[in-house]
Amino acid sequence: MTDILSLAELSRLEQPEFVRRLGAVFEHSPWVMASAWGKRPFANRADFYARLAETLAEAGPEKQLALIKAHPELAGKAAIRGELTADSAREQAGAGLDACTPEEFTAIRSLNDAYREKFGFPFIVAVKGLSRTGIIAEMSRRLTRSRDEEFAEALTQIVRIASFRLDDLIAGD
Structure with a gap:
């Protein structure tokens, strides 16, 4: 089980550790968290989730379709x-x-x-x-x-x- 971290702690993680801890959140698609890492720091949960949606919007249709098909x-x-x-x-x-x-x-x-x-x-x-x-x-x-x-x-x-x-x-x- 992954330890529960605050957003401040997550925002301080290096990219490999950030992806290791959160990469599985998106079904078979750790690239989402790898990309979202660059949008740190996150002010709060709503900001973090908005940055994730932004990451998906910026990914382009091919990556988006691959993510959808991974489900x-x-x-x-x-x-x-x-x-x-x-x-x-x-x-x-x-x-x-x-x-x-x-x-x-x-x-x-x-x-x-x-x-x-x-x-x-x-x-x-x-x-x-x-x-x-x-x-x-x-x-x-x-x-x-x-x-x-x-x-x-x-x-x-x-x-x-x-x-x-x-x-x-x-x-x-």
Whole structure:
């Protein structure tokens, strides 16, 4: 378990240590924290999270798409095979996705497939606080949107996921 640090302590870390401590927050994408390191110091959590969103916005569409594609599908093949990162497994279990009824699992699987077919990347939502029913409804709702809207939404959700993960790693403001 990583020690909890204040933002002031994080702001003083050298880049390799900063990335070592926080790089896994973005699914298989430590480059985000490596890039965000240059935006230190961070005034508070909101400033840090805003700098992370800024880092993603500056990354360009190819890196953004790679980041989006690094995320697993909800209740997807990686979950079934036990290949999720510890954070993703904990988050999906917290939303009850490890206990889907057969009907829920079929619905999520079908929506995942339709979403990936339409947009070319996995559906991403910060599942904290959502129920299985809420997730299914959100998947259905977002399937009606454009690729540009969903690309932007995926990045927004990734920052939300990262902020929830960082809340467990960073001491109060």
